[in-house]
Amino acid sequence: MLNDxxxxxxxxxxxAAAPPGMLVVVSSPSGGGKGTLIQRVLxxxxxxxxxxxxxxxxxxxxxxxxxxxxxxxxxxFEKLARRGDFLESANVHGHLYGTSREQxxxxxxxxxxxxxEIDVQGAASIRKMVPDAVTVFILPPSFAVxxxxxxxxxxxxxxxxxxxxxxxxxxxxxxRDFQYIILNDNADRASSQLAAIILAESARRERQAFKLKExxxxxxxxxxxxxxx
Numbered sequence: 040m041l042n043d044x045x046x047x048x049x050x051x052x053x054x055a056a057a058p059p060g061m062l063v064v065v066s067s068p069s070g071g072g073k074g075t076l077i078q079r080v081l082x083x084x085x086x087x088x089x090x091x092x093x094x095x096x097x098x099x100x101x102x103x104x105x106x107x108x109x110x111x112x113x114x115x116f117e118k119l120a121r122r123g124d125f126l127e128s129a130n131v132h133g134h135l136y137g138t139s140r141e142q143x144x145x146x147x148x149x150x151x152x153x154x155x156e157i158d159v160q161g162a163a164s165i166r167k168m169v170p171d172a173v174t175v176f177i178l179p180p181s182f183a184v185x186x187x188x189x190x191x192x193x194x195x196x197x198x199x200x201x202x203x204x205x206x207x208x209x210x211x212x213x214x215r216d217f218q219y220i221i222l223n224d225n226a227d228r229a230s231s232q233l234a235a236i237i238l239a240e241s242a243r244r245e246r247q248a249f250k251l252k253e254x255x256x257x258x259x260x261x262x263x264x265x266x267x268x
Contacts, residue, residue: 057249059147062169063087063154063237066162067177068207069132070189072223074107076177077156079230084237088146090155093119096134099194109139127157127164132202136161152241159213166216173240175233176217180224182207 067073081089093109095116104110111119116135120128126144128137138155146153155165165172179185185207189200214220219236223229240246248255 057150058246060150061152061237061241061246062143062147062165062172063152063240064162064165064172064174065154065156065177065233066159066175066213066217067223068179068185068210069158069203070185070192070207071177071179072188072226072229073156073177075226076221076223076230076233077154079226080154080234080237083230083234084152086151087237088151088153090138090143090146090153092155092157093125093137093139094134095136099192126168127161129158129160129164131158131160132199132206138165152237154237159210159216163213163216173219173236174217175219175221175236176214177221177223177229177233178211178214180222184224 065073065077077089081087091105091107091109093111093116095111095113098104098108098110102108102110113135116128116137119125120137124140125137126140128135130136136158138157138161143153143155155161157165162174166174179188182204186204189195189203195203221229221232221236
């Protein structure tokens with residue numbers, strides 16, 4: 040006995056449900072430059088939103104609460120975690136970080152693309168929960184350059200700086216688990232590559248079919264008379 044799909048064929052494009060917005064995950068070792076590249080891409084790619092994570096670390100001089108991160112106490116973070124408010128969370132170099140489940144799910148449900156700036160631990164968690172996530176690893180050009188960037192940033196205590204540098208080689212080894220890798224030896228080129236990845240992924244057939252359903256339906260309605268036959 041034929042089921043509905045066999046009797047009626049595949050659903051028409053106009054009847055298909057809208058796919059969720061694209062989730063883009065960008066990771067790198069601390070000092071790899073992912074934040075700088077993401078800020079450039081947000082200005083270059085239309086209708087791309089940014090996931091503001093929660094963290095227990097102190098804000099840097101150029102950071103504002105609710106813009107780069109939501110800065111919370113350890114007790115507040117743990118309360119949010121127990122409540123299930125995080126899509127993923129991790130302890131990175133002694134500080135807690137978490138991605139807002141509500142923001143990501145709300146944006147994606149509305150069909151909006153959203154970009155996450157997270158560490159390799161968080162990226163591994165996202166890959167398990169969101170198989171269609173687009174994952175990008177930002178690779179610093181050398182360990183020496185990474186060290187110079189972290190020192191020049193001047194935001195880490197000697198202990199934090201040592202922990203970040205000690206963890207960098209193991210973090211770089213995780214590049215194999217990402218779909219794309221960008222060498223960040225030139226910010227202009229690297230940000231252009233990141234924007235290109237996002238734009239190309241958004242043009243995939245499965246993401247475009249619903250958006251372009253009226254155009255596709257118009258061509259499907261073409262008759263012999265329209266062709267001048």
